[in-house]
Amino acid sequence: MIDIHIHILQGLDDGAMDIDEALLMLSVAERCGVTDIIATPHSWAVDDMTQIERTVRDLNKAARAEGISTVVHKGCEFNVMRGEAVDRHKEGLRLLTLAGGKYLLTEFSNSTGASTIYSCIEKIRGLGLVPIIAHPERCSVMWDNPEPMRKARQMGAYGQVSMGDIIGRNGPASMETAFLMIEEGLCQICATDAHTPEKLALYMTAVESVKSRFGDQAARRLFTDNPAVVLKDLGEEGILPAV
Helix, strand or coil, X not given: CEEEEECCCCCCCCCCCCHHXXXXXXXXXXXXXXXXXXXXXXXXXXXXXXXXXXXXXXXXXXXXXXXXXXXXXXXXXXXXXXCHHHHXXXXXXXXXXXXXXXXXXXXXXXXXXXXXXXXXXHHHHHCCCEEEEECHHHCHHHCCCXXXXXXXXXXXXXXXXEHHHHCCCCCHHHHHHHHHHHHCCCCCEEECCECCHHHHHHHCCHHHHHHHHHCHHHHHHHXXXXXXXXXXXXXXXXXXXXX
């Protein structure tokens, strides 16, 4: 398994508070079969990418000393919020991508309107980057009808469902929307979006939920194959619908 969205970097945002908690999260991930993770602190919490890179190096060094084999890669969760951040960062978005590639984990406010989502996708694609929308199942504009995500996909955006939503941790609306987006091929990646060791362990139960509902091949694409395309910065044609 490969986790492309996790708040594990010590002391940077509202995730792991210190190196001990970060190592505990890594240990949990390793026990659950995760070989690689892309650390994604919120963009509002960091001054620049060098801060993330330094923290990733420190965590990997500490992990090796503890005999933990799961590898941490640099990344960021870019908080678009209501759209203003795209214009503010512009070319600087290239420094915030997942594992230094072309894929940008992009978070919208849960109340963001469809027109703002479309505008931001267009601007991000215009920079030659590929937006992966973080947990679109939480956006209220998607709950009654996922048409905004259908259009987002047509515009070249991908979707990442959070495992907590799959097991209903954020209510039935986001859970039902998550399943629908997987079924329609609108979301191609599952990730933990975990902030603590306890939540990480809980969210990992979503793997069996996906297997029981969609089968082993779908689970492999959502948790391993498609995330590997992102980690290795491969072409978009490698990101396949799970179902």
